[in-house]
Amino acid sequence: DTVLTQSPALAVSPGERITISCRASENVNTRLHWYQQKPGQQPQLLIYGASNLESGVPARFSGSGSGTDFTLTIDPVEADDSATYFCQQNWNDPWTFGGGTKLGLK
């Protein structure tokens, strides 16, 4: 299975810029997607196809990358962005998710 590796946790101050990384164990082309999950809630799609912003998601969120290395950028970070962020790939079967990066605010 394709393993997606994410940093477990990050902390940032509101107003700053943060990048969250997702590294794939093998090529996933640009079939990499990002989700946000707040405590007690279901995940929400943020970015699809590595860099496409889902409708209704603030433009503070952006994504980049291809192949094996991907980043989700939040600029500027707001207090409401405190959540866990997951990446997911659908290039290789079975589709897999990263372990998630918990973003905390200072």
Next chain:
Amino acid sequence: EVQLVESGGGLVQPGRSLKLSCAASGLTFRNFYMAWVRQAPTKGLEWVAYISTGGGSTYYRDSVKGRFTISRDNAKSTLYLQMDSLRSEDTATYYCTTFYNRNYFDYWGQGVMVTVSS
């Protein structure tokens, strides 16, 4: 507004069965691939199964093949997951999701908890 509402979860003993349902509204259900994604307590996300728009094609992760069955009733805009021979490792919150072109999961229900324990 798209709404996906799961039901049918609960506490069940190992080896027993449970059937989840997901009632969809606010979308043309028959036009969407659908999927189930689960999340074990304090763990990450795991795709479980998906079904094509007409229900003729289904696909499962290896760990649930032969035990779980995904199905749908387009007339009722409802998705199902029949779970047999349940194991403790199936304990999780199960989310019903739309599965856009078999790429990504764009709409999610609020989730339903399944606990497998004696």
